[in-house]
Amino acid sequence: MLTPALYGKGVVSLLDERKQKILAAVIDAYIVTGEPVGSKTIASLPDIRVSPATIRNDMAVLEQLGYLEQPHTSAGRIPTYSGYRLYIDELMKEKALSDEEKKLLDDCLDVDAPTADALIESASKALSELTHCATVVKNISPKFSVITKVEVIPTGKRMYVLLMITSSGNIRNKVCRLEFDLTNEQMEFFSRYMAENLQGVPVDELSEEIVEDLVAAMGTYMVTLAPLLKGVCELAEGFKDNEIKVSGEKNLLARTDINSLQIAKFLENKNEVVKNMLDDSFGDLQVVFGEDGGFVIENSSMIVSKIKKDGKTAGTLGVIGPMRLDYAKIIPYIEYLTGRITEMISGEDEDDEEE
Amino acid sequence: MLTPALYGKGVVSLLDERKQKILAAVIDAYIVTGEPVGSKTIASLPDIRVSPATIRNDMAVLEQLGYLEQPHTSAGRIPTYSGYRLYIDELMKEKALSDEEKKLLDDCLDVDAPTADALIESASKALSELTHCATVVKNISPKFSVITKVEVIPTGKRMYVLLMITSSGNIRNKVCRLEFDLTNEQMEFFSRYMAENLQGVPVDELSEEIVEDLVAAMGTYMVTLAPLLKGVCELAEGFKDNEIKVSGEKNLLARTDINSLQIAKFLENKNEVVKNMLDDSFGDLQVVFGEDGGFVIENSSMIVSKIKKDGKTAGTLGVIGPMRLDYAKIIPYIEYLTGRITEMISGEDEDDEEE
DNA sequence: AATTAGCACTCGAATAAAAAGAGTGCTAAC
DNA sequence: GTTAGCACTCTTTTTATTCGAGTGCTAATT
Numbered sequence: 001m002l003t004p005a006l007y008g009k010g011v012v013s014l015l016d017e018r019k020q021k022i023l024a025a026v027i028d029a030y031i032v033t034g035e036p037v038g039s040k041t042i043a044s045l046p047d048i049r050v051s052p053a054t055i056r057n058d059m060a061v062l063e064q065l066g067y068l069e070q071p072h073t074s075a076g077r078i079p080t081y082s083g084y085r086l087y088i089d090e091l092m093k094e095k096a097l098s099d100e101e102k103k104l105l106d107d108c109l110d111v112d113a114p115t116a117d118a119l120i121e122s123a124s125k126a127l128s129e130l131t132h133c134a135t136v137v138k139n140i141s142p143k144f145s146v147i148t149k150v151e152v153i154p155t156g157k158r159m160y161v162l163l164m165i166t167s168s169g170n171i172r173n174k175v176c177r178l179e180f181d182l183t184n185e186q187m188e189f190f191s192r193y194m195a196e197n198l199q200g201v202p203v204d205e206l207s208e209e210i211v212e213d214l215v216a217a218m219g220t221y222m223v224t225l226a227p228l229l230k231g232v233c234e235l236a237e238g239f240k241d242n243e244i245k246v247s248g249e250k251n252l253l254a255r256t257d258i259n260s261l262q263i264a265k266f267l268e269n270k271n272e273v274v275k276n277m278l279d280d281s282f283g284d285l286q287v288v289f290g291e292d293g294g295f296v297i298e299n300s301s302m303i304v305s306k307i308k309k310d311g312k313t314a315g316t317l318g319v320i321g322p323m324r325l326d327y328a329k330i331i332p333y334i335e336y337l338t339g340r341i342t343e344m345i346s347g348e349d350e351d352d353e354e355e
Numbered sequence: 356m357l358t359p360a361l362y363g364k365g366v367v368s369l370l371d372e373r374k375q376k377i378l379a380a381v382i383d384a385y386i387v388t389g390e391p392v393g394s395k396t397i398a399s400l401p402d403i404r405v406s407p408a409t410i411r412n413d414m415a416v417l418e419q420l421g422y423l424e425q426p427h428t429s430a431g432r433i434p435t436y437s438g439y440r441l442y443i444d445e446l447m448k449e450k451a452l453s454d455e456e457k458k459l460l461d462d463c464l465d466v467d468a469p470t471a472d473a474l475i476e477s478a479s480k481a482l483s484e485l486t487h488c489a490t491v492v493k494n495i496s497p498k499f500s501v502i503t504k505v506e507v508i509p510t511g512k513r514m515y516v517l518l519m520i521t522s523s524g525n526i527r528n529k530v531c532r533l534e535f536d537l538t539n540e541q542m543e544f545f546s547r548y549m550a551e552n553l554q555g556v557p558v559d560e561l562s563e564e565i566v567e568d569l570v571a572a573m574g575t576y577m578v579t580l581a582p583l584l585k586g587v588c589e590l591a592e593g594f595k596d597n598e599i600k601v602s603g604e605k606n607l608l609a610r611t612d613i614n615s616l617q618i619a620k621f622l623e624n625k626n627e628v629v630k631n632m633l634d635d636s637f638g639d640l641q642v643v644f645g646e647d648g649g650f651v652i653e654n655s656s657m658i659v660s661k662i663k664k665d666g667k668t669a670g671t672l673g674v675i676g677p678m679r680l681d682y683a684k685i686i687p688y689i690e691y692l693t694g695r696i697t698e699m700i701s702g703e704d705e706d707d708e709e710e
Numbered sequence: 711a712a713t714t715a716g717c718a719c720t721c722g723a724a725t726a727a728a729a730a731g732a733g734t735g736c737t738a739a740c
Numbered sequence: 741g742t743t744a745g746c747a748c749t750c751t752t753t754t755t756a757t758t759c760g761a762g763t764g765c766t767a768a769t770t
Contacts, residue, residue, distance in 0.1 A: 114530040175469035264605040
């Protein structure tokens with residue numbers, strides 16, 4: 001007999017209610033202690049009314065189904081990947097946030113942050129401290145940013161600063177060294193040309209081809225200004241690339257059950273590794289285990305949740321921690337934060353909401 | 356009898372030539388193997404002509420003098436801090452760079468780097484790969500940078516980007532949200548006011564007091580523009596603070612003899628820790644061991660060398676690695692690189708050297 | 711048919727004892 | 741001053757033994 005709450009779910013229906021309870025209890029215990037869990041431990045729990053022998057039988061079944069495993073014959077059980085998966089998807093009881101917790105989280109959000117990215121960043125810092133994990137952030141997608149301004153500012157002999165500002169309030173700059181000094185006329189032309197051709201263009205649409213076309217159409221100015229346009233191109237790339245930020249790495253490095261070198265390697269490639277992972281193809285909340293795809297940090301898992309804007313994925317926020325993470329508590333944290341951020345940034349573009 | 360090369364040196368004169376040779380040999384061997392070194396190992400070296408017994412006697416003396424120690428009775432010797440110190444200062448034979456090595460290093464330097472900091476950065480990356488250590492960089496001192504431009508650019512409703520450019524080609528920006536939109540007149544006033552009062556001011560002289568004076572002297576514009584000036588202040592701080600960069604951390608994290616958590620803590624506080632350490636009070640090249648002052652990474656050491664400009668310290672470049680570092684090889688590397696950079700940036704300010 | 715008590719069994723972890731080995735310090739001879 | 745020789749020390753490695761947690765199976769119980 002299934003509890004009402006579990007009707008219509010997935011794999012869970014293959015397991016009778018008691019086996020579900022036992023599996024959940026084993027994983028709960030393992031998350032707390034980190035040690036293999038035996039039948040006696042489970043039997044001593046208040047809402048389990050059967051004997052260790054019965055539990056042993058059930059655990060043997062759960063092992064055959066691939067949800068649990070034994071490190072060695074005479075040890076208790078630990079969860080497998082699919083055990084965790086089932087637990088997260090269908091078994092665990094999320095610990096709803098109390099009002100105090102909500103308030104705490106609200107206070108952590110920097111409501112005065114000048115850009116959405118800074119707001120998300122503040123959430124990331126807070127989350128990392130509250131969970132004692134590393135946190136990972138994918139900034140507001142370049143899809144939502146259009147170029148609002150491209151400037152060139154002379155700063156020295158043949159030295160120029162290129163400046164690009166986007167609608168989401170992000171700025172990037174780059175120093176260019178040219179072959180010749182620009183005349184006033186050339187600079188004015190460049191500014192006008194940029195304003196006419198790039199203003200309003202979404203950052204992620206700015207490809208090399210577009211820039212090449214622009215260069216070609218520039219006529220006599222071509223030779224002198226081409227290097228600047230190349231710089232523009234690189235700036236746009238910068239917006240796309242530097243999206244992913246990890247903070248609180250210390251919390252991972254402090255752990256003995258996670259390999260430091262793997263962490264370091266992950267941090268080096270975080271862009272490539274995480275980019276594919278946080279795409280539209282997934283649901284709003286996603287839990288990835290430490291050897292799925294490119295994400296190789298053994299014994300770790302990553303929970304990420306989407307931040308939306310106008311119904312579309314705009315960014316993500318999540319944590320990276322040990323496999324045995326307190327999912328039931330941390331998932332609500334993350335969902336609450338991304339939910340609040342989603343509220344805060346919706347429709348912010350057009351006009352300021354206050355007053 | 357002292358070798359000519361050692362005349363007039365320091366503590367070394369207390370040690371006869373053979374003891375020096377033995378101490379150096381022990382440290383050489385320890386640097387390679389990481390294991391305590393015994394008398395037999397030393398005796399088997401080609402230019403040591405005495406028996407193990409003699410070496411044992413000498414090693415006992417070296418231990419009493421505090422240069423060596425035994426992890427336990429029946430083990431060989433390992434160097435103490437002062438052993439390393441003596442070795443580095445007076446005993447080791449630096450391995451001079453071959454022409455190929457010089458060429459290799461030259462090729463690593465990004466001669467086209469638009470700013471001196473970028474040049475140093477390229478050296479840092481190369482050094483980290485060549486030595487398999489982390490590298491640490493202190494960027495060209497703010498003392499050498501004067502403010503060349505402060506701009507304010509409107510980017511949205513009540514949103515402005517503050518931009519500060521220094522003579523060394525560095526740029527920093529900051530998004531400010533103001534209470535009111537600025538009129539054209541206000542913006543023009545601000546630009547002029549900045550140009551008149553801040554252009555040419557060395558970055559590290561821009562204190563809160565100066566800014567407060569400026570605010571006070573601003574007259575009617577005071578109320579509206581004060582927040583912008585606060586932003587200017589923060590930007591200048593940014594130039595001072597973000598000087599120290601570490602790269603190649605992976606090389607440290609990969610080692611089992613260095614504590615990951617200590618590395619993480621160091622990385623978090625690198626600014627405070629390293630700032631004091633790379634000051635004018637020291638010689639051109641400095642070796643710091645992993646528990647001196649604020650630098651607490653057990654079993655590690657840091658070698659830093661100064662980059663100069665017009666005879667004054669302008670920046671530093673160095674490596675952080677295990678205590679048992681191949682000093683004899685790495686020190687020449689660092690000295691060569693900082694030397695080259697010093698040459699390249701000298702007098703670069705006034706005019707371009709090429710053509 | 712499901713549950714449970716009972717029990718033999720397994721295998722890792724902890725403990726103890728023994729052997730091996732590296733290196734020393736000291737003494738006496740060179 | 742140097743060195744061979746040797747007893748001694750202390751770690752590391754090996755081997756053996758015990759201990760105990762936890763299991764799986766069987767037979768009894770509900």
